[in-house]
Amino acid sequence: MRGVRRRGGATAAAALALLAAGCTSPRGDEARSTASTTSSAAPGDATAALRERCLSAVPDEADLEAVALTGRTGGELEAALVGPPANDTVAVLLPQTSGLCGWGRWASAAAAEVGLTSLLVNPCGYGGSTCTPEEDVDPLNEVAAAVALAREDVGADRVVLLGASMGGSLTVIAAAQGADVEAWADVSGPAAWEGVDLALLAADLPPEGLVVMAPSDGRDAFRRARALARAAGVPFVAGRSGHGWELLADPVSGRVTRIGRRLMDHATGLPGA
Numbered sequence: 001m002r003g004v005r006r007r008g009g010a011t012a013a014a015a016l017a018l019l020a021a022g023c024t025s026p027r028g029d030e031a032r033s034t035a036s037t038t039s040s041a042a043p044g045d046a047t048a049a050l051r052e053r054c055l056s057a058v059p060d061e062a063d064l065e066a067v068a069l070t071g072r073t074g075g076e077l078e079a080a081l082v083g084p085p086a087n088d089t090v091a092v093l094l095p096q097t098s099g100l101c102g103w104g105r106w107a108s109a110a111a112a113e114v115g116l117t118s119l120l121v122n123p124c125g126y127g128g129s130t131c132t133p134e135e136d137v138d139p140l141n142e143v144a145a146a147v148a149l150a151r152e153d154v155g156a157d158r159v160v161l162l163g164a165s166m167g168g169s170l171t172v173i174a175a176a177q178g179a180d181v182e183a184w185a186d187v188s189g190p191a192a193w194e195g196v197d198l199a200l201l202a203a204d205l206p207p208e209g210l211v212v213m214a215p216s217d218g219r220d221a222f223r224r225a226r227a228l229a230r231a232a233g234v235p236f237v238a239g240r241s242g243h244g245w246e247l248l249a250d251p252v253s254g255r256v257t258r259i260g261r262r263l264m265d266h267a268t269g270l271p272g273a
Helices: 010-017 043-057 100-114 140-154 165-177 198-204 219-232 256-269
Strands: 005-007 064-070 077-083 089-094 115-122 158-164 183-187 211-213 236-238
Touching: 005 183, 005 256, 043 100, 064 140, 077 100, 077 140, 077 236, 077 256, 089 100, 089 140, 100 115, 100 256, 115 140, 140 158, 158 165, 158 256, 165 183, 165 236, 183 256, 198 219, 211 219
Parallel strands: 005 064, 089 115, 089 158, 158 183, 183 211, 211 236
Antiparallel strands: 064 077, 077 115
16 A cells, blocks of 8 residues: 655645545535644554545555645645556546545546546645645645646656546636646536636637537536537537436446446547547
């Protein structure tokens, strides 16, 4: 079992923060979770504690490593690596409001099936990530730190930014602001997040992108997601029913869906993905 990898000057206190706040809260795309920073576990136990906290959301066979990141402009960020410790392709995964654990099934399957390494990151104010209000206004604070780890520590030449629900909206914002990534995907991201209308960012989005939404999120949300994809000139994938990572892997069986496989192809850069 791996220990805690520290990146960007993270302290032992930041490593302890990896043990805070559960990932099993109900889905909610507008309400922030409260981050806890207290734990009696030693930093070396952070990976084991994270695995215990995520329960079945991270399969037992997943190669998991707790990571402590320092944001580009500050803040201590909770993150986890799933997959090979060295790789030329890394997916940075931004979560729903319930936290990074929900990416575990898809990330584990992507490692097993296509050899992908995933870096799961809790944004400021979620899970064990703690930031000042000034550090909490720019998703590039988190994304830039994650991309640096992917390129410098894991050895990636290709980094993709993928987000579910809240994370999907943050992905669009970060990609439009110039995140150093080769591709991006927004899965069920709300059309606006914290006062930012995603449609206004379409012209600034990189061309290798993907937007996913299911009609079950509502007619207006579906229409606006499709319009965002059209305006950005990227493919739109319609799900049948579900939200966020429910569209990617079955929450009970863990079986990857057709959209989950499409996202794997998109992450690895397969033609036409």
